[in-house]
Every structure is written in structure tokens, then in C-alpha cells.
Amino acid sequence: xxxxxxxxxxxxxxxxxxxxxxxxxxxxxxxxxxxxxxxxxxxxxxxxxxxxxxxxxxxxxxxxxxxxxxxxxxxxxxxxxxxxxxxxxxxxxxxxxxxxxxxxxxxxxxxxxxxxxxxxxxxxxxxxxxxxxxxxxxxxxxxxxxxxxxxxxxxxxxxxxxxxxxxxxxxxxxxxxxxxxxxxxxxxxxxxxxxxxxxxxxxxxxxxxxxx
Numbered sequence: 387x388x389x390x391x392x393x394x395x396x397x398x399x400x401x402x403x404x405x406x407x408x409x410x411x412x413x414x415x416x417x418x419x420x421x422x423x424x425x426x427x428x429x430x431x432x433x434x435x436x437x438x439x440x441x442x443x444x445x446x447x448x449x450x451x452x453x454x455x456x457x458x459x460x461x462x463x464x465x466x467x468x469x470x471x472x473x474x475x476x477x478x479x480x481x482x483x484x485x486x487x488x489x490x491x492x493x494x495x496x497x498x499x500x501x502x503x504x505x506x507x508x509x510x511x512x513x514x515x516x517x518x519x520x521x522x523x524x525x526x527x528x529x530x531x532x533x534x535x536x537x538x539x540x541x542x543x544x545x546x547x548x549x550x551x552x553x554x555x556x557x558x559x560x561x562x563x564x565x566x567x568x569x570x571x572x573x574x575x576x577x578x579x580x581x582x583x584x585x586x587x588x589x590x591x592x593x594x595x596x597x598x
Contacts, residue, residue: 390451391503405437407445411455415491418456422493426452453497458504460491466513473520474596480514481539481592488543492550495543498536511536534595542588555579 413434417426428449432439446452464487467479488495502511514535518528549557557577561568568576575581 389501389503390454391501405441405445410445411459414452414456415459418493419491454500457494457497457500458506460487460494461506461510463487464510466510473517477514477517478592481535484539485543485588489546492547495540495547498540538591538595546584
């Protein structure tokens with residue numbers, strides 16, 4: 387089915403003035419924060435809104451529509467910083483904010499592969515590319531760098547969200563339990579949060595990408 391962002395939804399009839407798309411999205415984000423994507427069903431969403439499932443379908447056609455709207459909604463929480471003379475500082479501020487928001491909503495990073503055409507997503511992508519253009523990037527290099535930075539933030543957020551659900555130190559202990567098998571990983575401090583905090587690794591990785 388065509389993405390909600392590519393359909394004309396303005397002509398749908400019998401919409402209730404009490405039940406708006408905004409209310410549906412707010413409730414969906416709350417449910418996703420509590421139960422993740424597997425816990426989001428149209429039935430549960432209707433119950434949270436105290437309406438029938440049928441009432442929902444006059445506003446959104448499918449669960450996919452709800453997910454697309456919810457992802458764009460949380461992107462609206464990513465603060466677009468004021469433009470400064472330092473384009474790299476602007477890009478870093480945006481991407482640090484993006485990562486932080488994805489970690490607040492740990493279900494969101496895994497959905498970024500969906501059509502990213504909502505107004506909040508596009509506004510932040512516009513700011514990112516405008517910053518890179520100010521840094522002298524254009525053409526293929528601009529496209530590649532945009533993709534690298536976006537994938538870096540998404541990958542970092544997915545990984546961190548996953549590790550945060552694991553018991554503290556368990557992954558590191560799994561590595562250090564096999565010193566003859568993983569000597570390099572042990573020596574480098576792989577998965578050792580006390581040695582390499584995630585905030586530090588993310589910032590250094592971002593520095594490396596912007597220096598390319």
C-alpha cells in the first residue's frame with residue numbers, strides 16, 4: 387500500500403471531530419514507548435483512546451500508517467539548532483539530538499527504514515544537508531555523507547537501545563570469559579562501557595565521519 391505521505395488523505399469522510407489524527411498519534415507513541423512495536427495493535431490503540439477500532443479506520447487506514455506517523459512525531463522532538471557560523475557544530479548538535487531522541491523512544495530506530503517523508507523528518511534532513519552544503523559538499527559527496535551520517539545515528543541508536551535491555555556487564559563478561567579466543571577484543575576493551583562510554587564513542591565516530 388502507498389505510504390501515507392504519498393496519499394491524499396484530506397477527502398476522507400465521516401471523520402470524528404473528537405478523534406483526530408493528532409490524538410491517535412500521541413496515544414500510539416505512548417503505547418509504543420510502553421510496549422514496543424509488537425505491543426501496538428489497532429485494538430489496543432482504540433482501547434487507549436476509548437473508541438472503537440472502526441472509528442480509528444476513518445482516520446488511519448492501517449497499523450503501518452500509525453507507525454509512519456509515530457516515527458515522524460518523535461522526529462519532531464529533535465531540536466533544530468539555530469544556524470551558527472560553524473556548520474560542523476550545527477550538524478553535531480542535530481545528530482546528537484537525533485540519537486538522544488531515538489534512545490528515549492527505543493522502538494523508533496528500527497522503523498527508520500520505512501518511508502521517511504514526513505514533514506518533521508524532511509525538515510531535519512533539510513537542515514542536515516544545508517549544513518553540509520555550507521561545509522562545501524555537493525553532488526555525490528553530499529548524498530553519500532548524508533547517508534553515512536544518517537546510518538551512523540540509526541545504527542548507534544539501535545545498538546545502544548539493544549544493549550540497554552541487557553543486564554549490565556553481561557556482554558563484556560561473555561567476551562572476557564574466552565581470553566584465548568578473543569584476545570584482541572579483550573585488550574581493546576570491546577563492549578567495556580567503563581572504558582569506552584557510549585557517549586564518547588558516538589562523539590568520536592561523528593568526528594571521524596565529518597573529517598572524511
